[in-house]
Amino acid sequence: MINFQYSRANDIADAVRQMAASPSAKFIAGGTNLVDLMKMDVERPAKLIDVSKLRLDKVEETPNGGLRIGALVRNSDLSYHPLVKRRYPVLSSALLAGASQQLRNMASVGGNLMQRTRCAYFYDISTPCNKREPRSGCGAIAGHNRMNAILGTSDACIAVHPSDMCVALAVLEASVHVTGPRGERAIAFADFNRLPGDTPQRDTNLEPDELITSVELPPRGFETNYTYLKIRDRLSYAFALVSVAVGLELEGNTVKEARFALGGVAHKPWRNTQAEAQLRGQPPSEATFTGAADLVLRDAKGFGHNTFKINLARRTIVRALSQAARATPQSQSNKKIV
Secondary structure (H helix, E strand, C coil): CCCCEEEECCCHHHHHHHHHHCCCCEEECCCCCHHHHHHCCCCCCCEEEECCCCCCCCEEECCCCCEEEECCCEHHHHHCCHHHHHHCHHHHHHHHHCCCHHHHHHCEHHHHHHCCCCCHHHHCCCCCECCCCCCCCECCCCCCCCCCCCCCCECCECCCCCCCHHHHHHHHCCEEEEEECCEEEEEEHHHHECCCCCCCCCCECCCCCCEEEEEEECCCCCCCCEEEEEECCCCCCCCCCEEEEEEEEEECCEEEEEEEEEECCCCCCEECHHHHHHHCCCCCCHHHHHHHHHHHCCCCCCCCCCCHHHHHHHHHHHHHHHHHHHCCCCCCCCCCCC
C-alpha cells in the first residue's frame, strides 16, 4: 500500500474545504471497499479525509411522508430500522442480501453508493482496464467475463455495478443529496450512476469534490407487493450473477403500478420504463411478466462466458415479478426460492 496523508473532518464544511485543497484525496468512512482497492494498488489517493464522525447517521421522516437516510447510516442499522422494514421492505431485503453481517456493520450508505466494480480485470493491475487506466483497453471483453455485463455495455467496458442496495433504490426512485464547493444539490437516482460509454473511469455523476450527505426516499415504498431476488454462485457473501428488485401496486387482478430493476447485468442498476409501462393494466400472469422480461432483454448481448446470463435474467425477472404479485417476497434468511 502506498503512503498517504490522513485527516479527520470536523463537519461537512470542513470536509468540503479539505477536499477542495487536496483534489487527489478520497473521503473514507467504513472503508470496506476503498481500503481493499488501496491494498491492491488500484486506488492511490494522496490523502484520506475521514468523514466517519460527521453527524450524518440519522434516519428521519421528511415533511412529505418520505424518509431521509444519512450517508453514514450503517447498512446493518438501515436494514433493521423499523421504518425501513415496514415502509420500504425491498430496501431492507436488498441490504440483507449483500455482503456479510460483519461488512454490513461497517459499510455506510454513502460508501455503498460509491463502491466500485468487482470486475477481475479492474482489480488486477497487470491487465488492461479502461476503468482503472483510460485508453489501456478492456481485458474482460475477450477474456474471462462470466460476471460481466450484458446490457448497456460499450467497446470500452463491460463491468457491472456491484451493489444490492442500489438496485432497490432504483425501484424506490430515491434521490441522492450532495454538497460541494458550489453548494448543495439533489441527484435523481436514475441519473446518479453512469453507463460506461467512452469514459468508464467515471462511475457516477457525482463531482470529485462533492460529498454525499443523505439519500431521500419518496413516500411510496411498495409495502406489500415487493421482492428482492438475488441469484449467485453461493448462498452468502457473493455478488449477484443477476438480481431483481420489484415493487408492484395491484388493483384487483390488474397491475396498477410496476417498477423493477436488475443488478449484476450492467454498469448501473438497470431499469426499463417501457417494460414497466407494458405491465400496467395487465393481469399479473406469467405471460405478462415474460413479455416484460423479453422487452428488457431485447438488446442484451453476451460476450461468451456470460451469455448464459441473458436466459438467467429472463427467468429471474419472471420469478421476481411473480413473487411480488403473490406478496411472497424472497426471504433473505431462508434462501430457498419461492
